[in-house]
Amino acid sequence: MEAVSINENSWYFSGAVGRAFLFKGEKAALLVDSTNGPGDLRGEIRKLIGDFPVILVNTHADSDHIGCNDQFETALMHPGEFAYYAAKRKEGYAVPAPLFEGDTIDLGKRTFEPILVPGHTGGSIVLLNRRERFLVGGDTVLQRVFIFGPQRNLRALIASLKKLQEQYLDAFDFIFTAHQDLRLDKSFIAKELAGAEALLAGRLTPEDAGGIPLEPPEFRPASRYTLGESGFFYYTEPDH
Ligand SMILES: [Zn+2]
CATH class of the missing domain: 3.60.15.10 (Ribonuclease Z/Hydroxyacylglutathione hydrolase-like)
Structure with a gap:
């Protein structure tokens, strides 16, 4: 490493x-x-x-x-x-x-x-550096967020993204992420929020998960969902 x-x-x-x-x-x-x-x-x-x-x-x-x-x-x-x-x-x-x-x-x-920023897990955090104007986003601000199974809660993720958008957006310019692209512009938060809200409302279509193992015995089947640049792994049959 x-x-x-x-x-x-x-x-x-x-x-x-x-x-x-x-x-x-x-x-x-x-x-x-x-x-x-x-x-x-x-x-x-x-x-x-x-x-x-x-x-x-x-x-x-x-x-x-x-x-x-x-x-x-x-x-x-x-x-x-x-x-x-x-x-x-x-x-x-x-x-x-x-x-x-x-x-x-x-x-x-x-x-x-x-x-x-609960959602991906109950005690998830991001870290803000105000002087250098960036966030370290963990798995909360990501191009593909796991939001099914134990610990995950889509409604909490939406509330957390709104919190970042409404209370902190002026304090940073970009996000360092744990997966996929190294850096995302802060405008991505609005895209992820729109995607998460569309997912919750049932407006996104389940897609093949692309080989990611989404069916451990304790989980319900999950699929990939996308809206523009934002993506999620979520239940194939959500309970709306
Ligand atoms: Zn991760």
């Missing part, structure tokens, strides 16, 4: 499925998610910044975001995610610690604010 440079003090790492981000400030560095590996994420970080302190934040507790949590001692996340993390946590994984909306992660001349 190799670091890819974004700018002088920012990098991302690509795991088998998703990305983690590293942002270095003057006194600490922030690692957003730990990917699902494989590899020595901690070692790669050390190559970049030596033994500089690293604060790990998980945007949510899906396996592709916490897979290298065994390489860290503490993982900050919203308490709304604690129960899901407890269910997904493997031996040696970092101990969860609470991160609330209203908190500020101060790295020294570089700060990030968590914003609670």
Whole structure:
């Protein structure tokens, strides 16, 4: 797992499925998610910044975001995610610690604010850097959002997208995402919101999921849905 440079003090790492981000400030560095590996994420970080302190934040507790949590001692996340993390946590994984909306992660001349955005999971967060004008979007602002099965709630996702749109849109210009395109313009949030509302209203047609395994035994069958650039994996037969 190799670091890819974004700018002088920012990098991302690509795991088998998703990305983690590293942002270095003057006194600490922030690692957003730990990917699902494989590899020595901690070692790669050390190559970049030596033994500089690293604060790990998980945007949510899906396996592709916490897979290298065994390489860290503490993982900050919203308490709304604690129960899901407890269910997904493997031996040696970092101990969860609470991160609330209203908190500020101060790295020294570089700060990030968590914003609670339930939907993809109950305690999902995005992280806002006001000075550099970007969001780290986790799996909430994405071109293809998983929104079926345990933890997911489409109505909550819609409310969270409205919250970003109405309360925060002036504070950032683009989103770093965990999957698909690395960066999305903030105008994508309106497109995803329109897609999610159309999906909830039953206006989108189920499409073939394109080989993505959507039928583990505990799930109802799911399909892919798209509206313009926004896409979702959601129940084939939704209960409207
Ligand atoms: Zn993910």
